[in-house]
Amino acid sequence: MATPKVRRIKLGSQGLEVSAQGLGCMGMSAFYGSPKPESDMIALIHHAIDSGVTLLDTSDVYGPHTNEILLGKATKDGVRQRVELATKFGIYYNTDGKTDICGDPAYVRAACEGSLKRLSVDCIDLYYQHRIDTKVPVEVTIGELKKLVEEGKVKYIGLSEASASTIRRAHAVHPISAVQLEWSLWSRDVEADIIPTCRELGIGIVSYSPLGRGFFAAGPKIVETLSNGDFRKDLPRFRPENMEHNQRLYARVNEIAAKKGCTASQLALAWVHHQGNDVCPIPGTTKIENFNQNVGALSVKLTPEEMSELESIASADSVKGARYGFVRVTHNESETPPLSSWKP
Incomplete structure (x- = not known):
């Protein structure tokens, strides 16, 4: 086994320890064009693990379901003990073929059972609410997740795209170990109140799309290389204007x-x-050479002056276009009704 090149960090205050950089697996199966060959992706995942990247990030909606199945195959046998598997629930495809969001307790439990089966595991290391269901008090959803922790089916709980107030309400029901959010040089709005809230409560931060959905890897020419099935074609930031x-x-x-x-x-x-050491970016890729380049970022040391220079050129008005161009609940629209309003 290769000597790990990636340091370990703690996410949250409950004991979760992960590699300082994770691997986002979505693009292997969904949203960024056609699914990639399974054998190639398993080889990439094994290469990542041998390199010390052990936090593998997926969701039941990636595929749907096929990405979890892929990770289940890639982490079977002795590999499972070497990784931290993170998956998510909450987004599903309805009968119209469009995505919807659900945080109902019965749905939470069914989603968890489905993910356990597809991942071929008895317990999920980090289980996120992928998007907040604004029809269900967050306390109700987290209450069901708490039961799953008590039953040994989930080790740690996370939230994705949640507001500061939603994070506080959730954390009061059961400790939240990680909040996943889009944070990069072209998405910095979370710095105002969400990041400080996580730090106040001792919650780890997982940065998805830290390369601006590939923008910082390929530059503006990325637009020319996107396939017809790539949802980035519909994102405002990737439009020509x-x-x-x-x-x-x-x-x-x-x-x-x-x-x-x-x-x-x-x-x-x-x-x-x-x-900070409470931040774990999870860049995704489907190529080993790109993965190696991403791991190389851990060796790049920045001075305070260089950080300031980067932040000055990546100010709020340096990027044009919204993060999403279609209806999707983000942290800006994640408030839920009060618990007193819930009628099961």
Whole structure:
């Protein structure tokens, strides 16, 4: 077994320990074009684990279901003991083929049982509420997750795209170990109140899309390479009228990276790593060479002056376009009704 190159960090205050960088597995099976060959993806996952990247991130909606099945195959036998499996529930496809959100207790339990089966495990290491159901008090959803922890089916609980107040309400029912959110040089709105809230409560932070959904890896030319099945084609930031503006940010980041002798993607990832030892970015990839480059970001050291320079060019007005171009509940729309209103 190869010597791990990735340091370990603690997420939250309940004992969860993970690699300082994780692997986002969504693009292997869904949303970023056609699913990739299973054997290639299993080889990539095994390479990641041998490199010391042990936090593997998936969801039951990726595929749907096929990404969890892939991870189940990749982590069978002795591999399971070497990884931390994180999956999510809450987004599902309804009869119209469109996504919907549910946090109802019965749904939570059924979703968990389904994920356990597909992952071929008895217990999920980190189980996130993928999106907050604004029809169900968050206390009700977390209450069911608490039961799953007590039953030994889930070790640690997480939230994804939750507001500061929702995080507080959830944490009061059962300790939240991690909050997953989009945090990168082109998505910094979470710094105002969500990051401080997590730190006040001792909650770990997991940064998804730390490379701006590939923007800092490929630059503006990424638009030309997206396949018809890639949902990034519909994201406002990738539209030509916005990309013309956004490419300036990439150019500046690339300029600083060249001076440091690293790539723009490594610099963007290093910026996330330098936010603190309670932050774990989970860049996704489907290629071993890209994975190796991402791991290289852990060796990029930034001075306070370089951090300030990056943050000055990545200010609020440096990026044009919303994160999502369609209806999807994010932390801005994650408030739930009071518990007193719940009628099961």
